[in-house]
Amino acid sequence: QQQVKQSPQSLIVQKGGISIINCAYENTAFDYFPWYQQFPGKGPALLIAIRPDVSEKKEGRFTISFNKSAKQFSLHIMDSQPGDSATYFCAARDASGGSYIPTFGRGTSLIVHP
Amino acid sequence: DTAVSQTPKYLVTQMGNDKSIKCEQNLGHDTMYWYKQDSKKFLKIMFSYNNKELIINETVPNRFSPKSPDKAHLNLHINSLELGDSAVYFCASSPGTSSQYFGPGTRLTVL
Numbered sequence: 121q122q123q124v125k126q127s128p129q130s131l132i133v134q135k136g137g138i139s140i141i142n143c144a145y146e147n148t149a150f151d152y153f154p155w156y157q158q159f160p161g162k163g164p165a166l167l168i169a170i171r172p173d174v175s176e177k178k179e180g181r182f183t184i185s186f187n188k189s190a191k192q193f194s195l196h197i198m199d200s201q202p203g204d205s206a207t208y209f210c211a212a213r214d215a216s217g218g219s220y221i222p223t224f225g226r227g228t229s230l231i232v233h234p
Numbered sequence: 235d236t237a238v239s240q241t242p243k244y245l246v247t248q249m250g251n252d253k254s255i256k257c258e259q260n261l262g263h264d265t266m267y268w269y270k271q272d273s274k275k276f277l278k279i280m281f282s283y284n285n286k287e288l289i290i291n292e293t294v295p296n297r298f299s300p301k302s303p304d305k306a307h308l309n310l311h312i313n314s315l316e317l318g319d320s321a322v323y324f325c326a327s328s329p330g331t332s333s334q335y336f337g338p339g340t341r342l343t344v345l
Contacts, residue, residue, distance in 0.1 A: 154333045163238075163324050163336030164277070207275050220265065220330050221282070227275045 123147055124212050126225025133232050139197040141228045143210035146191065150212035150223075155184065155195050158207045158227075167208070168195070200232045237261050238337040240325050246343045247315060255310045255340045257325030265289075266308035267334065268300060269324040277324070283308050284330070312342075320344045 125144045133139045143153075154169035170177045170184040170193065177184045183196040197204055210225040238259045247253055259266060268280040281300040282289050288300065297313045308325060325337040 152332070156333075156336075158275075161339075163326075163339050164334075165336065166333040169333055209277065220328065222267075222279065222334060224277045224279075227277070229275070 123223045124210060124225045126210050126228060128228060129226070130229045131231070133200045133230065135200065135202060135232055135234050137200050137232075139200045139204070139230055139232070140194055141208055141210070141230070142192065142194045143212075143225050144190075144192045145212050145223075147212070147214060147223075148191070149214045149216045151215050152213040153184070153186065153193050154211050154213075155182075156209040156211065156224075158209065160206075164209055197230075200230075202232045202234050205230055205232050238325055238327055238335050240323075240337040240340050242340060243338065244341050244343075246345065248345055249315055249317060251315050252311070252313045253315060253342070254312070255323055255325075255342075257308050257310070257337060258306055259325075259327040259335070259337075260306065261327055261329075261335060263327040263329045263335070264305065265328045265330050266302070267326040267328070268308065268310050269326060269336075271322045271324060271339070273321075281308075281310075315342075315344045317344050 155167045156164035157167040158164040168179050168182050181198045186193045208228045214221050241256045265284045267282045270278045280294045283302045299311045302308045322339045322341050324339050326334040328334040
């Protein structure tokens with residue numbers, strides 16, 4: 121059972137363009153939504169995160185948009201650069217019961233062409 | 235200093251062998267995890283330890299066993315290795331209230 125659905129599976133963008141990755145969830149107990157960036161041969165690293173009490177969070181060129189009623193959230197990368205080429209994972213955390221169980225999307229492979 | 239470290243980085247072994255992967259975190263976090271990442275990049279959580287107690291255990295074969303000698307370490311032992319165990323294994327830690335910090339990964343190849 122896939123609790124966090126991520127799309128697209130792969131994405132090719134030209135330098136300077138906008139990259140958009142979408143995620144959808146069903147579990148209303150999720151209370152924390154991080155995005156991770158993974159470069160080849162490295163572990164995933166936190167990129168940006170949002171809690172459901174806000175609709176948008178921006179850090180530099182990276183923005184999370186969150187729609188609680190639709191149970192969807194997305195990552196926008198403005199002015200995409202070749203150095204942004206990586207795999208991106210959305211995630212959601214369920215803190216009920218105190219176990220902080222994380223659920224990851226299946227990942228999006230982003231390639232930014234120069 | 236590395237926040238979450240794993241050893242070894244690469245592990246090549248024969249089917250049927252027993253192997254271990256070590257993980258250490260110096261962040262003072264209460265919770266540590268083991269993930270398996272397959273060739274399609276899917277991250278599957280295997281175990282989570284909180285204050286030395288196993289709190290989740292997904293549908294992982296009992297050939298895999300986590301061992302936590304103290305709060306800073308969570309080692310992964312694998313018995314009777316199979317071809318399907320080939321993957322990249324990531325250790326991670328978390329303070330519990332926010333995100334996870336991942337190690338660099340251990341690429342396991344079973345021949």
